Amino acid sequence: MNPSPVEAARPRLGTLLLRRGALLAFAAILLVFALGAPNFLAPGNLANVLAQSAILGILAFGLTTVIVGGGSNVLSGGLDLSVAANLGLSAAVYATLDNAGYGAFAGIGLTLATGLAVGLLNGLVVVGFRLPPLLATLASMNLVAGLELVLTENTVLPSASPLLEWLAFGVWLGVPALAWVLLGVAALLILLIDCTPFGLRLYAVGEYPEAAHAAGIAVRRHVFASYLISGLCGSLAAFCSAAWFSGSTTGSGEMLLSVVAIAFLGTIFSRRLRPSIGGTLLATLLVGFMINGFQLLNISSFWVNGLQGVLILLVVALSGLSRKEP
Amino acid sequence: MSDSYLDPRPARLSWPSRRAALRLALPALFVAILAFFALAAPGFLSLGNLSSLLLNNFVLLAMVAIGMTCAIAAGGIDLSVGTALDFSALAFVALLNAGSGLPLALGGALLAGTLVGAGNAGLIAGLRISPFLASLGSLFIGTSAQQLLSDGGQPNYLAPEARPDLAGARFFGVPLPLLAVAALAAVYGLALARGRFGRQVLALGNQPLVARYSGLAERRIAAWVFVAGAFACALAGILLAATVNAYVPMSGNAFLMNAIGAVFIGATLNRHGRANIPGTLLGVLFLNVTANGLLLIGWSFYWQQVATGALILLVLVFSFVGRRPGD
Numbered sequence: 001m002n003p004s005p006v007e008a009a010r011p012r013l014g015t016l017l018l019r020r021g022a023l024l025a026f027a028a029i030l031l032v033f034a035l036g037a038p039n040f041l042a043p044g045n046l047a048n049v050l051a052q053s054a055i056l057g058i059l060a061f062g063l064t065t066v067i068v069g070g071g072s073n074v075l076s077g078g079l080d081l082s083v084a085a086n087l088g089l090s091a092a093v094y095a096t097l098d099n100a101g102y103g104a105f106a107g108i109g110l111t112l113a114t115g116l117a118v119g120l121l122n123g124l125v126v127v128g129f130r131l132p133p134l135l136a137t138l139a140s141m142n143l144v145a146g147l148e149l150v151l152t153e154n155t156v157l158p159s160a161s162p163l164l165e166w167l168a169f170g171v172w173l174g175v176p177a178l179a180w181v182l183l184g185v186a187a188l189l190i191l192l193i194d195c196t197p198f199g200l201r202l203y204a205v206g207e208y209p210e211a212a213h214a215a216g217i218a219v220r221r222h223v224f225a226s227y228l229i230s231g232l233c234g235s236l237a238a239f240c241s242a243a244w245f246s247g248s249t250t251g252s253g254e255m256l257l258s259v260v261a262i263a264f265l266g267t268i269f270s271r272r273l274r275p276s277i278g279g280t281l282l283a284t285l286l287v288g289f290m291i292n293g294f295q296l297l298n299i300s301s302f303w304v305n306g307l308q309g310v311l312i313l314l315v316v317a318l319s320g321l322s323r324k325e326p
Numbered sequence: 327m328s329d330s331y332l333d334p335r336p337a338r339l340s341w342p343s344r345r346a347a348l349r350l351a352l353p354a355l356f357v358a359i360l361a362f363f364a365l366a367a368p369g370f371l372s373l374g375n376l377s378s379l380l381l382n383n384f385v386l387l388a389m390v391a392i393g394m395t396c397a398i399a400a401g402g403i404d405l406s407v408g409t410a411l412d413f414s415a416l417a418f419v420a421l422l423n424a425g426s427g428l429p430l431a432l433g434g435a436l437l438a439g440t441l442v443g444a445g446n447a448g449l450i451a452g453l454r455i456s457p458f459l460a461s462l463g464s465l466f467i468g469t470s471a472q473q474l475l476s477d478g479g480q481p482n483y484l485a486p487e488a489r490p491d492l493a494g495a496r497f498f499g500v501p502l503p504l505l506a507v508a509a510l511a512a513v514y515g516l517a518l519a520r521g522r523f524g525r526q527v528l529a530l531g532n533q534p535l536v537a538r539y540s541g542l543a544e545r546r547i548a549a550w551v552f553v554a555g556a557f558a559c560a561l562a563g564i565l566l567a568a569t570v571n572a573y574v575p576m577s578g579n580a581f582l583m584n585a586i587g588a589v590f591i592g593a594t595l596n597r598h599g600r601a602n603i604p605g606t607l608l609g610v611l612f613l614n615v616t617a618n619g620l621l622l623i624g625w626s627f628y629w630q631q632v633a634t635g636a637l638i639l640l641v642l643v644f645s646f647v648g649r650r651p652g653d
């Protein structure tokens with residue numbers, strides 16, 4: 001029996017449930033933790049989770065921007081594997097400059113410039129030389145991680161500037177500074193990508209490059225811009241990381257796969273399964289709440305990775321059911 | 327592999343000779359690097375250095391990269407190669423320590439590693455999850471499983487009396503690990519380049535829509551590709567465990583990025599930019615030789631990584647810049 005056109009156009013209840021399933025699952029997880037651990041919903045704990053999520057979240061925002069502009073096909077679409085290494089290098093640059101006695105503005109400026117330079121390099125090889133992003137950013141990741149090692153010689157560079165003090169211990173309206181940074185960066189990027197013509201064109205470039213090109217959008221310039229934004233996010237996250245660990249840390253590259261997972265997990269919070277900053281923020285918080293809830297319930301943190309993996313597979317499989325075969 | 331939309335300029339005339347020359351960029355650079363190190367680094371060409379390079383560095387990465395070649399040839403990517411390697415090493419060490427004989431330990435290890443691939447295959451073929459996300463999920467689950475089994479990452483050492491001398495064994499004067507890589511490369515290379523299944527894999531990787539409309543069983547092909555890839559990584563796991571005489575949790579992930587790099591470097595050798603086994607082996611050798619040579623001329627480990635990253639970038643830029651969009 002063929003459905004009438006009107007019926008076909010109206011999404012069925014099951015489809016709707018699946019689309020909203022991610023939010024329901026999020027709510028269910030929060031509920032389980034709230035029932036199991038009385039402190040979980042305390043404002044102080046919630047604010048703490050926000051602050052702890054800042055580093056991963058800001059990195060994932062950068063990656064999300066690149067995926068928006070490049071399309072979500074992993075092999076040929078947008079991908080920036082250098083975000084985590086960029087954080088490591090930027091944090092090392094900041095700590096080095098700070099210890100060498102540079103002023104606050106020089107230190108902050110040069111750190112941001114480091115992040116932008118990494119984004120510039122990625123944009124140059126992806127847009128200028130037409131390398132597949134997966135490959136280009138894989139190489140730049142190695143390069144950047146190497147530069148970090150040269151600078152730090154694989155040690156921790158301690159650093160304690162007023163900026164880091166404020167980021168680590170500052171509290172405004174009862175909410176820690178790092179949480180404000182996370183929310184601030186998220187708000188700025190949501191404004192830029194969801195509310196401006198630039199963001200609309202970036203989505204067009206990512207999803208229908210040929211159509212965007214035919215409509216007269218400067219495709220290459222937009223893709224380039226997305227890598228610059230990602231580079232900037234890397235250095236912004238570096239400030240948070242330097243504040244959290246009181247200096248540069250080794251092994252920032254280990255964050256990469258978590259960041260990739262969060263960025264792709266974020267797509268399930270959007271109705272049409274497309275990457276968005278808001279979705280990535282929710283995915284960041286979901287992972288943050290899971291880690292925090294496990295701590296409160298005294299469950300071994302070794303389970304966190306596995307649950308994250310199961311969650312990715314579960315939601316992707318479920319959302320795949322609601323999508324028609326191409 | 328190329329993004330035609332990123333290039334609004336009209337395609338240039340195809341110059342077969344020029345394109346062939348660009349395809350030779352990697353071998354030429356490789357020869358140049360070899361010549362440079364031979365002149366600049368005393369001892370680079372010595373038998374001891376070359377054999378240690380082959381046996382200690384080349385063999386393991388080559389096995390993992392061969393596994394990765396399968397996934398990339400089929401148009402996917404396998405982020406859980408390290409997990410398959412780790413599971414195999416874990417089973418190998420646990421079985422040997424439990425007193426089982428070598429044959430049982432080998433079989434158990436191959437099975438444990440291949441199971442990771444079978445899990446991926448089930449996710450990809452059964453639940454229609456894209457290979458990238460499926461293997462990412464497996465990687466995370468595998469990390470958790472290893473943390474739980476090893477109390478957060480404590481190595482599990484082989485008891486001295488249970489240590490098999492696989493890494494040092496020789497057949498007709500040829501070290502066993504080298505033979506294993508050669509056999510693996512021959513079987514996978516022939517299957518991919520000459521076999522019927524290999525043609526289906528490449529069809530799926532290059533023209534997924536055409537493959538679908540020609541009635542290829544794409545999900546079944548993708549599933550087998552991941553099983554075959556995990557088998558190669560399981561071999562690497564056995565060899566790693568037998569070399570260091572221990573299972574070190576989560577040690578397989580160190581190979582992931584280099585394996586991907588080697589496969590894509592190798593793909594630049596192919597006329598159509600396809601992943602292929604000979605190219606992958608050359609890619610692995612390229613990475614190994616660069617690291618080894620830089621070490622010998624006295625560069626610190628830190629600068630080695632910078633130079634390796636820059637070199638990979640250079641090779642890729644050379645091989646992609648001359649390629650027409652749509653190739």
